[in-house]
Amino acid sequence: MPQTLGAVASFLVMVAPGIVFELLRERRRAGYKESPFREAARVALGSLTFTLLSCALLIGTGALVRAVFRTDVVVPLDRLVTEGAAYARSHLTLVVTSVVAELALACALAALADRLLAHRGREITSVRRQTAWHQVFRHDRPPGTVPWVHVHLTDGTSFFGFLRSHTASGPPDEREIVLEGTSLTYLGTPLDGGDEHVEEVIGERWARVVVPANQIKYLRIQYRDRVTGELVAVRRG
Numbered sequence: 001m002p003q004t005l006g007a008v009a010s011f012l013v014m015v016a017p018g019i020v021f022e023l024l025r026e027r028r029r030a031g032y033k034e035s036p037f038r039e040a041a042r043v044a045l046g047s048l049t050f051t052l053l054s055c056a057l058l059i060g061t062g063a064l065v066r067a068v069f070r071t072d073v074v075v076p077l078d079r080l081v082t083e084g085a086a087y088a089r090s091h092l093t094l095v096v097t098s099v100v101a102e103l104a105l106a107c108a109l110a111a112l113a114d115r116l117l118a119h120r121g122r123e124i125t126s127v128r129r130q131t132a133w134h135q136v137f138r139h140d141r142p143p144g145t146v147p148w149v150h151v152h153l154t155d156g157t158s159f160f161g162f163l164r165s166h167t168a169s170g171p172p173d174e175r176e177i178v179l180e181g182t183s184l185t186y187l188g189t190p191l192d193g194g195d196e197h198v199e200e201v202i203g204e205r206w207a208r209v210v211v212p213a214n215q216i217k218y219l220r221i222q223y224r225d226r227v228t229g230e231l232v233a234v235r236r237g
Contacts, residue, residue: 013099017054017106018047024114046110054105058098074098133175134168136221145232149179150220151211157188159209162224167213175213184209 022043062074075098079087088095137147147163161179184203190196202209223232 013103014051015043015047016103017050017110018043018045020107021046021050021110021114024111025117047106050106050109050113051102053109054102057105058102074101131169131175133166133177133219136219137163137166140234142223142232142234144226145223146226148222148224149177151177151179152217152220153211153215154217155188155215157186159211160185160187161203161209164208173212173214177211177213177216177219179209179211180207 022039058074059077062072062076065071065073066076072094075087075091075095141147149161149163151159153159159179161184162181164178164180166177167175180203182203183201184206186200186202188197190198191200191202223234224230225232
């Protein structure tokens with residue numbers, strides 16, 4: 001573990017690009033369960049990659065500027081290695097500026113890599129690390145619409161309603177889906193008892209229905225206009 005303020009700062013500079021990259025990734029897709037070691041290893045590998053790239057760019061830029069203008073805009077690696085702490089003490093401002101520039105450039109490279117992967121992900125959709133629920137409820141949903149969902153349960157009953165929310169990730173048996181709307185409908189045996197088969201519009205009496213995923217046999221989804229409620233066709237492919 002880092003023991004000094006400088007070591008702590010160096011550690012944060014090293015891991016920050018990887019953390020930025022992971023946060024940007026999680027905004028675009030549902031998370032998935034993995035071990036802490038694998039998650040930490042991915043952050044560390046990303047940080048190392050972006051840090052090395054940013055250092056290479058800064059060193060190259062600094063060498064070019066020094067050759068043309070005879071001045072240092074970033075810490076010269078050769079002098080830092082040979083003179084060590086003495087150079088750092090006598091050129092503290094340049095050292096701090098170089099560290100900040102390296103961190104900013106590494107984070108910018110992480111953001112650029114995320115944008116490139118996002119663009120590639122829009123073109124290559126056959127393999128996705130996200131749930132089918134996330135795909136149909138968020139990715140496939142046309143703009144300005146809300147999903148109208150038929151939830152058929154394992155006991156044969158059904159609920160129909162507008163999607164309020166759902167669990168985006170985690171073990172399948174621990175997920176939940178929430179339906180709402182004044183047209184919220186129940187299909188099955190009467191909720192107050194009885195054997196006959198009924199269809200009840202329960203949206204005026206009940207605000208939400210929470211259904212655990214382990215009770216769901218299948219889902220059917222339509223997309224309806226958020227204002228008019230009309231069915232909206234989905235583009236195929």
